[in-house]
Amino acid sequence: MVEATQTEWTDLAITCPHCGNHGEEDGLWMANGWTPFRLVEEVVRSWIFEAQRDDGGTLVLTADASNDKVDWENGTNLRLECVTCFGMFALPQEAKVEFV
Numbered sequence: 488m489v490e491a492t493q494t495e496w497t498d499l500a501i502t503c504p505h506c507g508n509h510g511e512e513d514g515l516w517m518a519n520g521w522t523p524f525r526l527v528e529e530v531v532r533s534w535i536f537e538a539q540r541d542d543g544g545t546l547v548l549t550a551d552a553s554n555d556k557v558d559w560e561n562g563t564n565l566r567l568e569c570v571t572c573f574g575m576f577a578l579p580q581e582a583k584v585e586f587v
Contacts, residue, residue, distance in 0.1 A: 494510075494522070496509065496510020496511070496522075496523050496524075497509055497510055497511055497512075500579050500581070501524055501567065501579060503524075503567075503569035503571065503572060503574055503576065504574070504576050505569060505572050505574030505576070506569060506571050506572040506574065508523055508524075508569050508570070508571040508572070509523075510522075510523035510524065511523075514571065515571045516569070516570040516571040519570045519571065519573075520570040522570065523569070523570050523571065524567050524568065524569060524570060525567070525568045525570060526565065526566075526567065526568075526584065527564075527565070527566050527567070527568045527575065528562040528563070528564065528565045528566075529562060529563050529564045530557055530558055530559060530561070530562045530563075531557070531558040531561070532555055532556070532557045532558075533555065533556050534550040534551055534552065534554060534555050534556075535550070535551045535554045536548045536549055536550040536551065537549045565578065565584060566578065
């Protein structure tokens with residue numbers, strides 16, 4: 488498990504272009520999460536489902552939540568989310584991401 492509490496956020500080249508958050512201690516981000524930034528990636532998740540129309544004619548799709556498939560290997564659009572303003576922005580150019 489990654490220990491984000493050991494990260495010295497203000498020493499890094501990560502600053503939210505929307506609100507200026509750079510991970511300062513006791514910053515506004517602390518009301519919203521454990522770390523000032525999150526990595527966000529889009530992955531495809533799919534479910535087997537049944538379909539029928541209800542009495543009012545509305546199409547109802549019932550997904551089997553116990554039978555979901557996630558394509559973890561082909562995620563796209565890896566980016567950062569600011570935990571202060573929830574704005575999204577690109578990773579710094581020199582950043583390298585390792586998943587453990």
